[in-house]
Amino acid sequence: MSAPSQARPVRVARRDADAVGRRTAWNALFIAPYMLAFLVLLVVPLGLGMWLSFQDYDMLAGYGGPVGWENYERLLGDRIFLGSVRNTIWFVIISVPAFVGLGLFLALLLNDDSRKSSFFRSIFFGSSVLSVTIVTLVWRLVYMPDRGLLQNIAGMFGLTAPNFMTTEALALPGIAIVTVWWIIGLPMMLFLAALQQIPKEVYEAAALDNASRWRVLVSITLPAIRRTIVLVAVIEVILQFQLFGQANLITNGGPNNASRPIVMFIYEAGFRDWMLGYAAAASQILFVLMLGAAMLQMWIGRQKDGG
Amino acid sequence: MAGISLHNVGKSYGSVEVIPDLSMEIISGEFLVFLGPSGCGKSTLLRMIAGLEELSNGEILIDGTRVDALPPGQRGVAMVFQHYALYPHMTVRDNMAFGLRNIGMSAGEIDRKIADAARILEMDHLLARKPSQLSGGQRQRVAIGRAIVKEPKAFLFDEPLSNLDAALRSRTRIELARLHQQVKATMIFVTHDQVEAMTMASRIAIMNQGRIEQVGTPLEVYRRPRTRFVAGFIGTPAMNILTVRLLGEDKGGAVVALPGGQRVETRVPISGLASSATLELGVRAEHVTTGGGIDGRAEVVERLGDRTFVYARLPDGALVVYEDAGDSTVSVGDPVALGFNPAQVHLFDSAGIGHHAA
Ligand SMILES: Nc1ncnc2c1ncn2[C@@H]1O[C@H](COP(=O)(O)OP(=O)(O)O)[C@@H](O)[C@H]1O
Ligand SMILES: [Mg+2]
Numbered sequence: 001m002s003a004p005s006q007a008r009p010v011r012v013a014r015r016d017a018d019a020v021g022r023r024t025a026w027n028a029l030f031i032a033p034y035m036l037a038f039l040v041l042l043v044v045p046l047g048l049g050m051w052l053s054f055q056d057y058d059m060l061a062g063y064g065g066p067v068g069w070e071n072y073e074r075l076l077g078d079r080i081f082l083g084s085v086r087n088t089i090w091f092v093i094i095s096v097p098a099f100v101g102l103g104l105f106l107a108l109l110l111n112d113d114s115r116k117s118s119f120f121r122s123i124f125f126g127s128s129v130l131s132v133t134i135v136t137l138v139w140r141l142v143y144m145p146d147r148g149l150l151q152n153i154a155g156m157f158g159l160t161a162p163n164f165m166t167t168e169a170l171a172l173p174g175i176a177i178v179t180v181w182w183i184i185g186l187p188m189m190l191f192l193a194a195l196q197q198i199p200k201e202v203y204e205a206a207a208l209d210n211a212s213r214w215r216v217l218v219s220i221t222l223p224a225i226r227r228t229i230v231l232v233a234v235i236e237v238i239l240q241f242q243l244f245g246q247a248n249l250i251t252n253g254g255p256n257n258a259s260r261p262i263v264m265f266i267y268e269a270g271f272r273d274w275m276l277g278y279a280a281a282a283s284q285i286l287f288v289l290m291l292g293a294a295m296l297q298m299w300i301g302r303q304k305d306g307g
Numbered sequence: 308m309a310g311i312s313l314h315n316v317g318k319s320y321g322s323v324e325v326i327p328d329l330s331m332e333i334i335s336g337e338f339l340v341f342l343g344p345s346g347c348g349k350s351t352l353l354r355m356i357a358g359l360e361e362l363s364n365g366e367i368l369i370d371g372t373r374v375d376a377l378p379p380g381q382r383g384v385a386m387v388f389q390h391y392a393l394y395p396h397m398t399v400r401d402n403m404a405f406g407l408r409n410i411g412m413s414a415g416e417i418d419r420k421i422a423d424a425a426r427i428l429e430m431d432h433l434l435a436r437k438p439s440q441l442s443g444g445q446r447q448r449v450a451i452g453r454a455i456v457k458e459p460k461a462f463l464f465d466e467p468l469s470n471l472d473a474a475l476r477s478r479t480r481i482e483l484a485r486l487h488q489q490v491k492a493t494m495i496f497v498t499h500d501q502v503e504a505m506t507m508a509s510r511i512a513i514m515n516q517g518r519i520e521q522v523g524t525p526l527e528v529y530r531r532p533r534t535r536f537v538a539g540f541i542g543t544p545a546m547n548i549l550t551v552r553l554l555g556e557d558k559g560g561a562v563v564a565l566p567g568g569q570r571v572e573t574r575v576p577i578s579g580l581a582s583s584a585t586l587e588l589g590v591r592a593e594h595v596t597t598g599g600g601i602d603g604r605a606e607v608v609e610r611l612g613d614r615t616f617v618y619a620r621l622p623d624g625a626l627v628v629y630e631d632a633g634d635s636t637v638s639v640g641d642p643v644a645l646g647f648n649p650a651q652v653h654l655f656d657s658a659g660i661g662h663h664a665a
Contacts, residue, residue, distance in 0.1 A: 201392035204359050205453075209406030210380030219405070223396035 052280035059274035071281035103187025125185030132245035230301030309460035317364030343514030385454035574664035583656035595629030599646015
C-alpha cells in the first residue's frame with residue numbers, strides 16, 4: 001500500500017526536472033523571431049559598419065583593402081565634417097532642453113481631465129503623426145522670405161521677420177523650432193503619464209501644509225518625476241543627434257553649411273560620393289557621441305538620486 | 308481647541324447629491340467620530356471641513372469664524388489620510404517640517420516641535436528615514452506626527468487605521484485616545500468600523516446616505532438607538548430585528564406578538580405606536596434569555612470562549628441570536644426556549660424611529 005505512494009513523489013520530481021529543461025529550450029524558440037531580426041537588422045549592420053570604417057571602400061574606385069585609422073584621420077581634418085559635428089551638438093544643446101522644458105510645461109498645464117485639456121493634448125500630440133515632408137513643407141511656408149506667414153504677421157506690425165532659412169546663425173534654431181513643434185507630443189505624453197502616477201492625496205497634504213504652487217512643483221512634483229525627466233532627456237538626445245530630414249528639406253544644410261548635421265554628412269559621403277568606408281567612419285563617431293551623451297545624462301540622473 | 312459648526316452643509320457632484328443638508332455642532336476638545344457604511348459621505352464631509360472639497364450649500368465655522376471660503380492651509384486644521392500621503396522624497400523630519408517651513412517658522416522652533424512630537428510618538432529613531440523605509444504602522448505615526456507639529460485647532464482623521472493589521476489597529480486606537488488626552492485638541496475621526504467608534508469617541512455621529520441618524524455618546528447610541536438603522540449598525544452581533552404586531556398594553560408597556568403568535572411584553576410606552584402601520588421589535592443578543600416561551604432550534608453555535616452566541620431558528624422562519632455562557636452545552640439542532648428582557652426591548656415604527664423603555 002505504501003510503496004506506490006512513496007514512489008510517486010520521486011517520479012513527479014523527475015518529470016518536473018525534465019519539463020524545466022524542455023521549457024527553456026522551447027522558450028528560446030519563442031524569442032527566435034525577434035532574435036533573428038535583432039541580429040540581422042542591428043548587430044550585423046553594426047559590426048559591418050565598424051569593419052567598413054577601417055576599409056578603403058569607394059563604390060566608384062572599388063575596394064582598396066583595409067586602411068586602419070586612415071578614414072578617421074581624414075575626418076578629423078575635414079572642415080565640413082567638423083562643422084557638421086559642431087552643428088549637431090549645437091542642435092542637441094538647444095533642442096533637448098526645449099523638449100524637456102516645454103514638454104514638462106505642457107504636461108503640467110494639461111494634466112487634468114477637463115475637455116479643454118484633452119482637446120489640447122490631442123492637438124499637441126497630433127502633429128507627431130505627420131511625416132517630415134509635410135511638416136517641413138508647412139514650415140517653409142511660414143519661414144519663406146517676403147511672402148511667408150512669419151513675414152506677413154511681422155509686416156502687420158511694420159516689422160521685418162528674422163529670416164530663419166537664409167541667416168547662418170538662425171538656421172539651426174529655426175530647424176529646432178520646427179522639430180519641437182513637430183514632436184513635442186511624445187515628451188508631453190511621457191510627462192503626463194508620470195504626473196498621473198503621483199497620488200492626489202500628496203497634493204492635498206501639501207495644500208493643508210500651506211505649500212505654494214512653486215513649492216509644490218519643486219518639492220513634490222519634480223522629485224516624483226525625476227526618472228521621467230532623465231528618460232525624456234536621453235530619448236531626445238538620441239533622437240536629435242540623428243537630425244536629418246528637417247535640415248535636408250528646409251535648408252539643405254545651408255546657408256554655407258551652417259545647418260549641415262552629421263547624418264546629412266554621412267548620407268552625402270556614402271550615397272552621393274559613394275565613399276562607404278569614409279561614411280562608415282563618420283557613423284562610428286556619431287555613435288560614440290550619442291552613447292557618451294546618453295551615458296552622461298544617466299550618470300547625472302543617478303547623482304541626484306543619492307540626495 | 309476649537310468648536311466646529313456645520314450649518315446646512317450640502318454637497319452634490321453634478322446631479323448626484325452626496326450630502327443633502329447636514330447641520331451639527333462639534334464641541335471644542337471632543338473626540339467626535341463620524342461612523343457610517345462606506346459610501347455614505349463621511350470622507351466628503353471631512354474633506355469639506357479640511358477645505359479639499361467645496362461646499363455646494365451651507366457654511367462651516369471653526370471657532371466662530373467662517374472658513375468655507377478659506378484655502379485648506381488657513382483653516383488651522385491638520386489631516387491624517389487613509390493612505391498616509393507622506394511626501395515620498397522627503398525624510399520623516401522634512402515631512403514634518405514642510406508645513407512649518409511654509410509658514411516661515413524659524414529653524415530652531417521647527418526643530419523643537421519635531422523633537423516634541425517625536426518624543427510623544429516615540430519615533431526619534433525614524434527621523435532620518437524616508438517613507439519607503441518605514442512599515443505601515445511607522446508611516447501612520449509619521450502622518451500623525453506631521454499633524455501634531457502644526458498644533459492645529461482640530462485634527463481630521465480619515466479612516467487612518469484601516470490599512471493596519473488587527474493587533475496594530477487596537478494598539479493605535481489606544482495611542483490615539485491617549486494622544487487626545489495629551490493634546491486636548493478637537494479631533495474628528497471618520498470610520499466605518501463601529502469598534503473604533505465605540506472605543507475612542509466622546510460622541511459618535513452615525514451617518515447614513517449623507518444624513519446624520521443620531522449623535523450621542525457611545526453608550527447612548529448603543530442603548531437607545533434613535534433609528535432602526537443605528538440599531539442595526541451598532542453592536543456585534545447585530546441587534547435582532549423581528550416583525551411584530553401590536554396587541555395592547557400591560558403595566559404601562561406595549562405588548563406585541565411575533566409572527567408565530569408568541570406574546571412579548573415590553574416596557575415601551577404605547578403612545579405613538581398605535582398609529583404605525585408596521586412595527587419591528589429589536590433586542591440585542593445579551594438581552595435574550597433562555598427559559599422563556601419562544602421555542603426555536605439552535606442552528607449555528609459560535610464559541611468565543613468567554614461567551615457563546617447561539618443562532619436559533621424560530622418556527623416562523625426568523626433567526627434570533629442570543630448570548631449564552633462560555634461553557635454553554637448547546638449544540639446545533641438542540642431545541643431552545645427563549646425570552647426577551649422586557650426592559651431592553653426596542654420597538655421601531657414604520658418611519659424607522661426607535662421607541663425605548665421609559
Ligand atoms: N469626486 C466625486 N465625484 C462623484 N462622486 C463622488 C466623488 N467623490 C465621492 N463621490 C461619491 O460620494 C459618495 C460618498 O463618498 P465618500 O464621502 O468617499 O464616502 P465614505 O467616505 O463614507 O465611504 C459616494 O457614493 C461616492 O461615489
Ligand atoms: Mg471614505
